[in-house]
Amino acid sequence: xxxxxxxxxxxxxxxxxxxxxxxxxxxxxxxxxxxxxxxxxxxxxxxxxxxxxxxxxxxxxxxxxxxxxxxxxxxxxxxxxxxxxxxxxxxxxxxxxxxxxxxxxxxxxxxxxxxxxxxxxxxxxxxxxxxxxxxxxxxxxxxxxxxxxxxxxxxxxxxxxxxxxxxxxxxxxxxxxxxxxxxxxxxxxxxxxxxxxxxxxxxxxxxxxxxxxxxxxxxxxxxxxxxxxxxxxxxxxxxxxxxxxxxxxxxxxxxx
Numbered sequence: 187x188x189x190x191x192x193x194x195x196x197x198x199x200x201x202x203x204x205x206x207x208x209x210x211x212x213x214x215x216x217x218x219x220x221x222x223x224x225x226x227x228x229x230x231x232x233x234x235x236x237x238x239x240x241x242x243x244x245x246x247x248x249x250x251x252x253x254x255x256x257x258x259x260x261x262x263x264x265x266x267x268x269x270x271x272x273x274x275x276x277x278x279x280x281x282x283x284x285x286x287x288x289x290x291x292x293x294x295x296x297x298x299x300x301x302x303x304x305x306x307x308x309x310x311x312x313x314x315x316x317x318x319x320x321x322x323x324x325x326x327x328x329x330x331x332x333x334x335x336x337x338x339x340x341x342x343x344x345x346x347x348x349x350x351x352x353x354x355x356x357x358x359x360x361x362x363x364x365x366x367x368x369x370x371x372x373x374x375x376x377x378x379x380x381x382x383x384x385x386x387x388x389x390x391x392x393x394x395x396x397x398x399x400x401x402x403x404x405x406x407x408x409x410x411x412x413x414x415x416x417x418x419x420x421x422x423x424x425x426x427x428x429x430x431x432x433x434x435x436x437x438x439x440x441x442x
Contacts, residue, residue: 197253201342202241203234204257205333208264212272213329214320233330240334256342263336263438266351270434271329273358274426278316280366282309288377289408290401312369315416319423325431332431340438354437365426373411377404 207230211217216229286292286306305313320326367374380403388396 197342198241199234199238200253200257201260202237202337203230204260205264205336206230206233206237208261208266209268209329209333211265212268213326214272214275215317216326217268217272237330237334241337260342263340264333266355266437267329267332267336267431267434269355270358270437271325271427271430273362273433274365274423274430275313275316275320276362277365277426278312278369279305279309280362281369282306282312284366284370285373285377285408285412288374289405291405315419316423319420320427322420323424323427325427328427328431332435336435336438351437354433358433358437369422372415373408376411377408380404380407 209217210226210230216226283292283306286308289308291308292306381400384396384400384403387394
């Protein structure tokens with residue numbers, strides 16, 4: 187141990203594990219409620235062991251009774267990073283729900299094991315697509331790097347200012363709807379234009395059963411546009427995932 191006291195090695199492991207465990211609560215995929223709690227605990231320990239050589243021991247300049255407060259602040263730091271990343275997973279769900287109402291799929295639901303609730307089918311399609319891209323791009327590795335990097339500007343013994351971080355989190359949560367509309371924009375615009383065209387067609391030919399054919403037209407047109415833009419999702423979501431991790435780091439800077 188190079189002459190270092192055991193407390194310094196133990197403190198580094200505990201603080202790193204607390205920050206990782208906070209991340210595991212809201213981290214996409216790893217934080218899913220479909221993963222058993224015991225498996226999450228094992229993953230947290232394994233990740234802590236793997237990341238420990240990058241962190242190393244810490245210098246202890248606090249009393250033993252301060253450990254609880256520091257561990258809690260470490261968990262909060264992990265929670266902030268996990269929430270920032272999870273916001274990006276909620277935006278596709280919002281996009282799917284918007285399109286579900288517009289295209290007539292709002293009543294078609296599936297059971298979502300992550301939220302333990304019935305979810306509109308298009309919302310689940312968007313969420314699963316974003317999750318597959320999340321795993322294919324190794325964004326979970328980006329999150330782990332962000333955790334290790336956070337010790338450089340936010341050491342374990344640094345106090346947190348919750349006001350700045352909470353304000354930033356609320357602003358980021360408010361942007362979920364905007365990002366969801368941006369994701370849904372191509373199919374949404376196409377179906378809205380179809381509504382306008384069908385409205386004019388109904389005025390020009392009152393005998394035409396617009397109400398009966400309108401839903402089918404919007405359904406087919408919306409699905410065609412949706413499947414056409416899926417090819418561009420990896421590039422788009424890559425930038426958005428990078429922005430979400432950057433958001434988490436900015437929130438931690440505000441919490442400094």
